[in-house]
Amino acid sequence: MIDPKLLRQSTADVARNLARRGHVFDAPAYLALEERRKSLQVQTEKLQSERNSRSKAIGQAKAKGEDAAPLMATVADLGTRLATCQTELQLLLGELRDIELNLPNLLCDDVPDGRNDVDNVEVRRWGVPPEFAFKARDHIELGEVLGLLDFDAASKISGARFAVLHGALARLQRALITFMLDTHTGEHGYRESYVPYLVHAHALEGTGQLPKFAADLFTTGTDTPFYLIPTAEVPLTNFARDIIFDADQLPLRYTAHTPCFRSEAGSYGQDTRGMIRQHQFEKVELVQLVAADASAAALEELTAHAEKILQKLELPYRVVALCAGDIGFGAAKTYDIEVWLPGQQRYREISSCSNCTDFQARRMQARRRNPESGKPELIHTLNGSGVAAGRALIAVLENYQQADGSVAIPAVLQPYMGGAKTLQA
C-alpha cells in the first residue's frame, strides 16, 4: 500500500510514478472521494463527541439520583443522525481502501523505463555459456534418456503442469535444496524456518497477492478457505505482522524451503512443455526485514546471496534490472537473475529479488522503533528466490550434459549425492 498521506498530498507525483508502470491512476476521482471522506469524518467525529458528552451527563445525573429523562430526550435523534453518517463513512472508507489495496508500489527512481521484459536492462553477466561438440539436449530429452523425469506419470495423477522425478534426479533436487539452505544459513547469515504452506487471506493481503491476484492462487474449499502459498515470501514476511521491532533487532534475515503453488492463470501456451512453469515447484526463499534507510543496500546484498548459489554451481547467468513495466505489484525495484539454458539457447529467470520498501510493511503494520525519535516507523521488506530449485535442476541438467546424454554432478553437490560424480539412472 502506498502511504495514504502521500496519495492525497502529492497525488500528481504518485500518478506520474505509477504511469511509468503503465498503471492509470484516476487521481481526480480519488481526490473527490477523499474530499468527501474528510468532511464526513469530521462530521461523524463531532457527532460522536456530542453523544459521548451527553451520555456521560446522563450517567452523572442518574448517579446523583436526578431525573435523567429530559437529558435522554436531547440525544434521541442524535443516534439516527450518527448512524447515517457512520454507515456512509464506512462505505467511503471501504471504497478508498479498495482503491489503495489495488494500487501497485511506487517505483524507485533508478528503475529503467520500459513496457515489458524486452526493455529490461542487463546489469552484469557471470560465467560463459558452455559450447558443446554435440547438439545440446533440453531437460525434457535428458530426463527421458535417463528415465528419471516422468511427465506421463504426472499427468495421470494430476494433469498438465506437474512433474514426477525419480531416483537420482529426485535426490538431486533435494541436494540442491539442502546445499542452498546450508549456504544461506552458514555463509549469508539467514535463519532457516519451516513454515505453513496453507495460509489465511490476510497473510496474502499483507504481502500483496490479495485482493488483486486471487486468480493465481489455489485455495482449499473449506468454510474459511486456506490459500496454498505461491511463495515462502508470504509466511516469512508475515513474521513481522503487527510487530514494533527494537532498532537493534534489525536486520532480520529468514530463509525457508517450501513448495510453491501457482494456478498460472493466464499463462496458457507459455512453457507448456517441460518443468519450466509448473503448478507446484520447490523454492528456497530469502526474506530480509530492515530499517527504511538500509533497504537499497540490502537489495544488492540479497541479490548477491542468490548469485552466490549459481556461482558455486558454476552455472552461467546474467542479472537484469526489471524495467518499470515489468516490475511486480509490490516491488519498488527488482533484479531478476537469469540462468543460461543450453536447451533453449537463452537466459531464463531463476530468481527474482525485490525491494518492497514499506509497501508490505504498511499492509502488515510491521514497524520498528526509531531510536532517535522514539516513534514507530514502517520497516522495509525484501525478498528473493535463493533460488528456484526446479529451475536450478533444469539448469544443472542442461549445462552439465555430456555427449552420451549422461549428466555430470556439480562439485558442490557431490557431497549431497553420496559422492556420485554423474547422474545414474
Added chain:
RNA sequence: GGAGAGAUGGCUGAGUGGUCGAAAGCGGCGGUUUGCUAAACCGUUGUACGGUCAAAAGCUGUACCGAGGGUUCGAAUCCCUCUCUCUCCGCCA
C-alpha cells in the same frame, strides 16, 4: 470429531452497563539520593486516524480491551457470528 475454559496495554493481571484508555504489580524512560553499583523515593509511560498549523512542536477530536456485527442515551462488561489459544476425550503421522 466431541466436551469445556479463555483472549484486557511491553509483560503479569483486576475490572460484569455510566467520571474506564482502563486498577495494581513488573518492566521501560526521566529525576532525587549515592564514592560506584544496588536499594529506596518521586515523576512518567500505548497505537492508529483526523482537525488546527507553511511545517514541527503544541493543543484538540475520534477510535482501539482477539475480529466483525447487534442491543442501549451509554458496552472492556450483555447478545450473535468468526478467528485464535488452552484443557480433557476420541482419532492420527
